[in-house]
Amino acid sequence: MLTSPEALIAILGMALVTFAIKAGGLLLANRLPSDGFAAAWLRHIPGAVLAALVAPALVTGSPAEVIAAAATGLVFITSRNLFAAMAAGVATVYLARLLLAG
Amino acid sequence: MSTLVAPYRFADQFYAGARACIPVCISVAAYGVVWGVLARGAGLSLFEVILMSGLVFAGSAQFVALDLWSTTPSALPIGPLILAALIVNLRYLLLTATLRPLFRPDQQWKGAVMMGIVSDETWAMTVGEMARGRGSIAFLLGGGIFAYVVWMAMTVTGHVLGSAIDDPSRYGLDFAFTATFLALLLGMWRGKGDLVPWIVAALAAIVSAKLVGGSWYILIGGIFGSLAGALAERRRHVD
Structure with missing residues (x-):
């Protein structure tokens, strides 16, 4: 069985609302003034969203995640290399989970 | 183009x-x-x-x-x-x-x-x-x-x-x-001006992740943090 009309409608509907939101953010931002409070607000969104993405994972994670986050931060601050920081984080979380579970 | x-x-x-x-x-x-x-x-x-x-x-x-x-x-x-x-x-x-x-x-x-x-x-x-x-x-x-x-x-x-x-x-x-x-x-990180929005975003995200669940914490943390950053910036300009 390939699919059903119901599944097709559901997937197309999901695709449509997802695209509308993604396009809508850019179009709405174009309506905002390019200086003053609105501009300052837009400028602070990236840092705030990234902080919001990361914070709960670190607080609710096990000690392994916290140690790995520290390793990630340390490697990034010393090397300014994103890939190295990511690799250090993944390697540390892998080892820490092994050691802490054992 | x-x-x-x-x-x-x-x-x-x-x-x-x-x-x-x-x-x-x-x-x-x-x-x-x-x-x-x-x-x-x-x-x-x-x-x-x-x-x-x-x-x-x-x-x-x-x-x-x-x-x-x-x-x-x-x-x-x-x-x-x-x-x-x-x-x-x-x-x-x-x-x-x-x-x-x-x-x-x-x-x-x-x-x-x-x-x-x-x-x-x-x-x-x-x-x-x-x-x-x-x-x-x-x-x-x-x-x-x-x-x-x-x-x-x-x-x-x-x-x-x-x-x-x-x-x-x-x-x-x-x-x-x-x-x-x-x-x-x-x-x-661009300086101390980032401290307020990041901390507010992180706290708002942690609290909403606990209370609401789902992926709301990204939106809630992002909105609170960025507004806090813009407000703090305006306050500094006024002072």
Whole structure:
């Protein structure tokens, strides 16, 4: 069985609302003034969203995640290399989970 | 059009965007495999996996859809599936709004069409690049298309191979997402002005992750943090 009309409608509907939101953010931002409070607000969104993405994972994670986050931060601050920081984080979380579970 | 002025620069930026997204695409790949395996378990056909990954292209919304999915077509909750996608993806209003500086005022509709390729990961890489005074439409597209291909390939792989695949979290690959975003955040540090929005965003996200669940914490943390940053900035100017 390939699919059903119901599944097709559901997937197309999901695709449509997802695209509308993604396009809508850019179009709405174009309506905002390019200086003053609105501009300052837009400028602070990236840092705030990234902080919001990361914070709960670190607080609710096990000690392994916290140690790995520290390793990630340390490697990034010393090397300014994103890939190295990511690799250090993944390697540390892998080892820490092994050691802490054992 | 900028692409006609300097086509070679478009290609350079396109590849730079794709290259820059390699770290985040590792987590996209890991999540993709997991989603593919779970989608098979939820009863989605391979064709439905290709359709959903190809057309919806939003990891968190696709994960939520699996919880609601039904293999009996007449029992498929079409309305709730669409509503869930809408709610889970609301955060993209904030994300794509920040990409405004990439487009000239006359390019906004072209830009709106391109927003379909934006994901959390490529958005993060692009704003990281913009924070360093670089970043371009080509960079965004390079990363976006790379992530799209990886997501498509890995969700299909997950579905085809099913539970024969190891759980990526056994190798710590699930942490690639958090690690990359943490490094990107640190790279955005511009001075003490960032302290207030980041702390407010982190606290708001932690509290809402506990109370509300789902992916609301991204939107709530993002709104509170950025507003706090803008308010603090205005207060400094007044003083």
